[in-house]
Amino acid sequence: MKNLILTTAALAITAGAALADGHSVVRMGTEGAYPPYNFLDDNGEVAGFERDLGDELCARAELTCEWVTNEWDSIIPNLVSGNYDVIIAGMSITAERDEVIDFTQAYTQPDPSAYVVLAGNESVDLSSAVIAAQTNTIQASFIAGTGATLVEFATPEETVAAVQAGEADAVLADKSFLAPIADGEADLVMLDQQELIGGGVGMGLRESDGELREAFNAAIQSMKDDGTLNALIAEWEVGEQF
Amino acid sequence: MFDIFSFCADPAVLDTGKWFACYLTTGKHMAFYASFGTVLLLLAITAPTALAFGFGGAAAARSRIAPLRWLGKIYISGVRGIPDIAFFLFFVIALDQGFEWLRHQWLCPDWDQPIRQGNDFVVCAAAKLPLNTADQSVHEWYGFATAILTFAIVFGAFSANVLFGAMRAVPKGQIETAEAYGMTSRQTFWRVIVPQMWVYALPGLSNLWMVLIKATPLLFLLGVEDIVYWARELGGTKQPRFTDYPHGDWRLWYFLALLVFYLAFTKVSEIVLDRIMRRLTLGQATTGGEAQRVAA
Numbered sequence: 055m056k057n058l059i060l061t062t063a064a065l066a067i068t069a070g071a072a073l074a075d076g077h078s079v080v081r082m083g084t085e086g087a088y089p090p091y092n093f094l095d096d097n098g099e100v101a102g103f104e105r106d107l108g109d110e111l112c113a114r115a116e117l118t119c120e121w122v123t124n125e126w127d128s129i130i131p132n133l134v135s136g137n138y139d140v141i142i143a144g145m146s147i148t149a150e151r152d153e154v155i156d157f158t159q160a161y162t163q164p165d166p167s168a169y170v171v172l173a174g175n176e177s178v179d180l181s182s183a184v185i186a187a188q189t190n191t192i193q194a195s196f197i198a199g200t201g202a203t204l205v206e207f208a209t210p211e212e213t214v215a216a217v218q219a220g221e222a223d224a225v226l227a228d229k230s231f232l233a234p235i236a237d238g239e240a241d242l243v244m245l246d247q248q249e250l251i252g253g254g255v256g257m258g259l260r261e262s263d264g265e266l267r268e269a270f271n272a273a274i275q276s277m278k279d280d281g282t283l284n285a286l287i288a289e290w291e292v293g294e295q296f
Numbered sequence: 297m298f299d300i301f302s303f304c305a306d307p308a309v310l311d312t313g314k315w316f317a318c319y320l321t322t323g324k325h326m327a328f329y330a331s332f333g334t335v336l337l338l339l340a341i342t343a344p345t346a347l348a349f350g351f352g353g354a355a356a357a358r359s360r361i362a363p364l365r366w367l368g369k370i371y372i373s374g375v376r377g378i379p380d381i382a383f384f385l386f387f388v389i390a391l392d393q394g395f396e397w398l399r400h401q402w403l404c405p406d407w408d409q410p411i412r413q414g415n416d417f418v419v420c421a422a423a424k425l426p427l428n429t430a431d432q433s434v435h436e437w438y439g440f441a442t443a444i445l446t447f448a449i450v451f452g453a454f455s456a457n458v459l460f461g462a463m464r465a466v467p468k469g470q471i472e473t474a475e476a477y478g479m480t481s482r483q484t485f486w487r488v489i490v491p492q493m494w495v496y497a498l499p500g501l502s503n504l505w506m507v508l509i510k511a512t513p514l515l516f517l518l519g520v521e522d523i524v525y526w527a528r529e530l531g532g533t534k535q536p537r538f539t540d541y542p543h544g545d546w547r548l549w550y551f552l553a554l555l556v557f558y559l560a561f562t563k564v565s566e567i568v569l570d571r572i573m574r575r576l577t578l579g580q581a582t583t584g585g586e587a588q589r590v591a592a
Contacts, residue, residue: 078421078428078429079428079429080428081428086529087529087532089535089537089538090537090538093538094324094529095324095538095539096322096323096324096539096540096541097322097323097324098322098323098324098326098327099323101538102538120432122432122435123521124519125516125517125519128385128517131389132389132519134415134416134417135389135392135393135417136396136416136417136418136419136424137392137519139428154415155415209528209532211528211532211533214533215533215545215547218545234535234537234538235533235535237535238533238535238536238537238542239533239544260415260416260418261413261414261415261416262413262414262416262418263416
C-alpha cells in the first residue's frame with residue numbers, strides 16, 4: 055500500500071513536470087450555482103467541495119490553476135473549443151458525455167438522485183407527475199425516459215423555484231444538492247424514493263488532453279489513498295465515502 | 297473578508313438596517329454594481345461601431361461595383377436573417393476559433409498535429425487567445441471585446457438596412473441639383489446625400505438603439521457576467537450553510553431593480569433622441585422641417 059502511494063505520488067510529480075510547457079496554467083471551468091459542489095461565496099469567488107478538491111489536486115499535480123465560471127448549458131462546447139481546460143462542475147460520468155469529452159476517475163461515489171416536493175404533496179404519483187430538472191443533466195434524461203412530464207430549466211435554482219411556485223410537482227436532482235434545501239425551506243420535503251442514476255462525478259477534459267487527465271487521475275488516486283478525499287466528502291456532505 | 301463596515305463580522309446578530317448595509321456591500325454585490333458599468337460601456341462602444349458597420353454596409357450595397365454591392369447585400373440580408381440566439385451562441389465560438397487558427401498558422405508553422413481532433417479544437421499554446429497564462433481579467437476583456445464585435449456585426453446589418461433606405465429617401469431633386477452644379481458622384485454622396493440622410497435614418501436608428509439596450513442581457517450567453525447574471529445569482533435562495541447572508545427567493549426584487557434601470561435608461565434615450573431629431577429636421581425638406589420653419 056505504501057509503495058502504491060509512493061508510485062502514484064511519483065507519477066503525479068513527473069506528469070506535472072511533463073505538462074509544464076503545455077499547461078503552465080490550467081483553467082478550471084465550473085458552474086458556480088450548485089452547492090455544495092460549487093457556488094459563489096459572498097465575495098463572488100468560486101467555493102464549495104470542488105473548489106477545495108480542485109485546489110488540492112492542482113497542488114498535488116504541481117499545476118497552477120485558475121477558476122472560471124461558465125453557464126451549464128454551454129460548459130462542454132466551451133471546453134472542447136479551448137476556453138478552459140477542465141470541467142469540474144458536479145458532472146456525472148455518463149457514456150453519452152464520454153463520447154464528446156474524457157473523464158478522470160470519479161471523485162465522488164454515485165450520488166443517488168432525490169425528489170423534493172411541496173410539504174403536503176408527498177403522495178404525488180411520480181410516474182405521471184410534472185417533474186423539474188436542469189437541462190442536460192442525468193436527471194433530465196432519466197425523467198424523459200419515464201412516463202412523467204419533464205420541465206427543464208437552465209439553472210438548479212430555477213428547478214427548485216418551479217416546485218415552490220407550483221409549476222412542477224417535484225424536482226429531481228442530486229441528493230447532496232437537495233438535502234440542504236429541504237432542510238432550510240419549511241415548505242419543501244424530500245421523498246424517500248431515490249433514483250440510482252449516474253456513475254459518480256469526475257473532471258471532464260478534452261479527449262486530446264491525455265497527459266493532463268493522467269496527472270489529475272494520479273492526484274485523485276493519491277487523495278483517495280491517504281483519506282483526504284473522504285475528509286472533504288464528509289466536510290461538504292456530498293454523498294458516501296470511498 | 298471584503299467589508300466596508302466594521303460591524304459586518306457576524307451578520308447573524310445584526311439588526312435589519314445594519315444587516316442590509318452589510319449585505320448590499322458584499323464582494324458579490326460590488327460585482328453586481330460594476331456590471332451596470334459593463335453594460336453601459338458595451339453600449340457606448342457598440343453603438344458607434346455598429347453605426348460604422350452599418351454605414352459601410354449601406355455604402356457597399358449601393359456601390360456601382362458589382363462584387364462590392366453583392367457583399368453589402370449579402371451582409372445585410374444574411375445577418376438579418378439569422379436568429380440572434382444562433383448568432384450569439386455559434387458565431388462567437390467560430391470567431392474565436394478563427395482568430396486562434398490564424399495565429400496558429402502564423403506562430404506555430406512546425407506544428408504537426410491536426411487542429412481538429414474529433415470534437416476538440418487544439419492550437420499550440422502560443423496561439424491561444426488570450427494565452428492560458430494570461431490573467432483572468434485579460435480573458436474577461438477578451439470576452440467583452442468579442443461581445444462588442446458580435447453586437448456590432450448584428451446591429452450593423454440592421455442599421456445598414458436603415459441607412460440604405462435613408463440614402464434613397466433623400467429627395468431626387470437634391471441629387472439632380474448637385475449633379476447640375478458639376479459635382480462628381482463621390483462629392484454628391486458626401487456633401488449632399490450623407491448630411492441629409494440622417495433625418496430619414498433617425499427613426500429607424502432610434503428603434504435599433506432601444507432594441508440594443510434591451511438586447512444587452514444576451515451578454516451572458518457570451519460569458520460576460522452582466523447585470524442579469526448577477527441579479528439571478530444574488531436573488532436566488534441562499535442556504536445558511538453556504539453564505540453569511542441566508543435569504544429566500546429574492547429574484548423578484550433584483551429583477552424589479554433591473555426593470556427600473558432599463559425603463560429609466562430607455563426614457564432618457566427617448567428624450568435625447570427627440571432632441572437630436574429636432575436638430576436634424578431643422579431646414580430639411582420634410583414636414584418636420586417645414587413645421588419648424590413656420591413656427592419660426
